[in-house]
Amino acid sequence: METETLAVLMFPAVIALLLLGLQVSFSLIAVGFLFGWVLYDYRVGIQLFNIIQTTASQFLLTAVPPFILMGCVLERSGIAERLFRVVQIWVGRLPNGLALTTMAMATMIAATTGIVGAVEVMIGLMAIPAMQRLGYRNDLIAGTVCAGGSLGTMIPPSLVLIVYASVANLSVGKLFAAAILPGILMVGLFMLYIIVRGILAPPAVPYADTEGEGMTLGRKLWLTLVGLLPATALIVAVLGTILLGIATPTEAASVGALGALLLAAADRRLNGRMLRDAFLTTVRLTSMILLIVVAGSMFSSIFRGLGGNDVVRGLVDAIQVDALGLVLLLLAIVFVAGFILEWVSVLLICLPIFVPLLDLYGVDPIWFAMLTFVMLQTSYLTPPMAPSIFYLKGIAPPGMTTRQMYAGVLPFILCQIVVLAILIAVPSLATWLPTVLVTGF
Amino acid sequence: MLHRLHTVLRGVDRLSDAMAALAVVLLGVMIGATLYEVVARHFFNAPTIWSNDVSYMLNGSVFMLAAAYTLRRDAHVRIDVLWQMLPRALRHGVQALFLLAVFTPVLGFGTYYAVTKAWRAWSRGSLETASAWEPLIWPFLTGLAVGMLGLLVQAVAEGIRHLLRLAGVPGSDDDPAAAS
């Protein structure tokens, strides 16, 4: 059998294992290993260990546990809850006000980190209990947290764009600038959907505890100051250290973790038991997330070793199209690859094949980067391999089912497709800001 | 006999708990090292050469050392949409078969090389060369190897637990997430 055929067969194999309810990371590792035997025989064990060591050696991934710890501490210290209560005073009568708040917070946190998963887990830890208490439906909660988490890569800084820039030989600064308007557009559409849904289908227990009822404005303002200040200060501190060049985005995660611990201490909520719980939850979630990264890399490395690239190249070569047709075809490939492969591999496989074609057809590389980028956001939410769902499951309360999660993310995926369509229609949304912001000297 | 088996299984759990506790300590050190670098660089113009290396080595050790504990808590996620519709016996059968006959041997190969490489690095005093600091690499490799060994042992234990549940043995709890 041609090895390219084997490469393609890896997909159904892993989907079968996933549907049987086996651990996502274990399934990917097992399929990668067994197919890898064809390439490396027993030495595929070395390959597995190499991938583990490589992932474990990624400096940028050191941002993952501090961010999760930040979320765990804010949740357990009650700071998160107070924050959401205060917000409820003001937005309590807005349709789905709390979901909007969650989305706004996700946007702010996304501006401090570029790591997939970190934003989602952090925001989820803080917001899910509050939304459940107010009777929000599980699918809306799930969709909001997953889509909010996906902003972690959509809003700069973004690890996806850093990798994209290096593989496609583009300026990181220009890509970051290009992502700002599409990012805002996406947040806007997410919020629009949440509002419209709030009007059409209000929460099951409509606004049960309207905190603000009959409260004087002075008291409201005081509560807001006390409730909103700590969490806001924390986000400002993390963002500030990055913008002032004091810390890299990776290091800023640790600044945030320290900040959360200090806030909890100032609140006298820090004790041995809480600390132990928060740290144990953090290492558990970190282990789950990073093992999925390992597994995705293992699977992809074997897929590529078997000639997966040639499969993609063959597909592209086989079809005769014009420039727009080419763009749509390439995006379709990214979309399909994103169903299973993790995004780094999608970029490593696709870009070397795509970039020369873009030159040939005269497609603007920054515009195409943004289209690919949005398409990758979508792959983060689309089943069966939906990292966002996996991370959510790591923190979801018992009552929330996978089905509700899938249903919940669907409307947000549609929002992303709309953003994509708008970007295709109006390329300057992506290409204008880089010319204004990145001017050089 | 069965009693002894349960004792062994609980022993494995305790081992995983201990590794998770170690991971917690290492995580604390990692955050501390990062903060030290930020302060030393920005306020004292004295960046360290070791902070980046220490951070990633600790981060890598943390996630691997906690992997067994995470498995015990059934926190390595799975897609349960179809799975929940399967009969109970089939669920446990599939899990046991996969863990014992597929995943354990696969991880076993990787673990064998992890242990070999850690051992070789220790006996030769190998350095981490792809770094500015070039420290000894065996502590990091040992962290990974121990974590993988722990995950391997816990995977066997969980496989056996699924077998016990399949056989309907009393005392084989059905909800690992509730076990502590």
Place this chain on the structure above:
Amino acid sequence: AEIDLRMAIISSENSIYYEDMAKPFADLVAELTDGRVEIEILPAGTVGSVLKLHDAVQDGLIDMAQTTPIFLGTSDLVNAMVASFPTGLGVDSYLPWLYQAGGLELWQEHRRETMGMHALVTSLGPSEFFAHANEPITGADDLEGKKFRTLGNWAAIVEENYGVSPTVVAGSEIYGMLEKGGIDMAEYSIPSENQKIGFHEVAKYIIYPGIQAPAWAFETVMLTETWESLPEDIQRRMELAAELTTHRSLQAMITRDLKALEELQDGGNAFVRLDDAFIADAQEKARAWAMRLAEQAQAEGDDLPMRLAESVFGFQDYWRDNAKYLVMDYRK
């Protein structure tokens, strides 16, 4: 093909490491052996870490790897010196040292004796930029107290002698740190590579010449057994392909870099040249650093580092003393 070899490289398919180094070598080998040898190139992401390809060859995971000895670290002076050495051989003197003055033999001897591998030198890269900086830098006084993103033996040399604070920053975070002033200056790669990433967009000053990497060579390594299992005529043809690719890669990359220089000089960046006095002083310091390591190794019974250091420094002095009649075709 009669002989199929899998060769891992350190980057993806649309990088200079593929286009100027790996692909031309593989193509030339196929051509010169009339298709009897086929080299399959495995780009980044196929075999674990790109920083550890020597290991992957020794583990038998792949047949060959095209990579840099820099990834083997600086504790063995030979690895720290053969590919590139701060203030060492330049784009003009490196090739004659390698092919006419015994450089290649020393390199291959080291690989064979210490790693059980055969090395073909398969590319040479041209000078890098000294740094992209937020302030003009001309010499030692300007370097004092600067947070300088640099690596390896050069980091040790500038810290020890010029009061620099070498700062470790992940490659992908250099742009942001330079932009926000978290570091004062950064060195990365050759002009065309730096230009792609866009460091010139965030730091006004471009400091040259890149004395920390005047020229840099890449090797293609395989196990000694693999090499010896090849028929002698195949070996000769592969050596020829290696040498030809080394020459061609240098020219290809310089050509790219000249284009980058033209564009950068048309822009608003300020080009700042290092003082000759500083360059001379840095060379003294760099050589002292190397000799210290060589003497250490010699005391421990390993004379190869000393032989290499003497070979490089001796040839460099010889070249400088006598090459003044040559026409170097640029304006000072």
